[in-house]
Amino acid sequence: NTYEDISMGIRLLVKRDYISALKFFNKVIQVDDTNDFAYYYKSVIAEIFEEYQKALECINKAMSILDRSIYYAKKGDILSK
Numbered sequence: 827n828t829y830e831d832i833s834m835g836i837r838l839l840v841k842r843d844y845i846s847a848l849k850f851f852n853k854v855i856q857v858d859d860t861n862d863f864a865y866y867y868k869s870v871i872a873e874i875f876e877e878y879q880k881a882l883e884c885i886n887k888a889m890s891i892l893d894r895s896i897y898y899a900k901k902g903d904i905l906s907k
Contacts, residue, residue: 844871
């Protein structure tokens with residue numbers, strides 16, 4: 827039942843089980859490709875993943891800066907000896 831699948835997808839979305847929720851929304855779209863609710867919630871999940879991706883990029887950039895700082899600090903220690 828489409829209604830039950832959407833309800834289950836929303837419950838999983840609330841529990842932050844995005845992958846499982848996405849599976850239910852995809853299942854609904856396979857049965858009814860005009861279901862606006864399923865497309866809406868898929869877009870919500872996509873936005874969440876975009877935010878996670880941005881956060882990961884910021885973490886990677888910070889780690890890169892830290893690695894460079896450590897490298898130059900070690901190089902400075904070696905040159906000063």
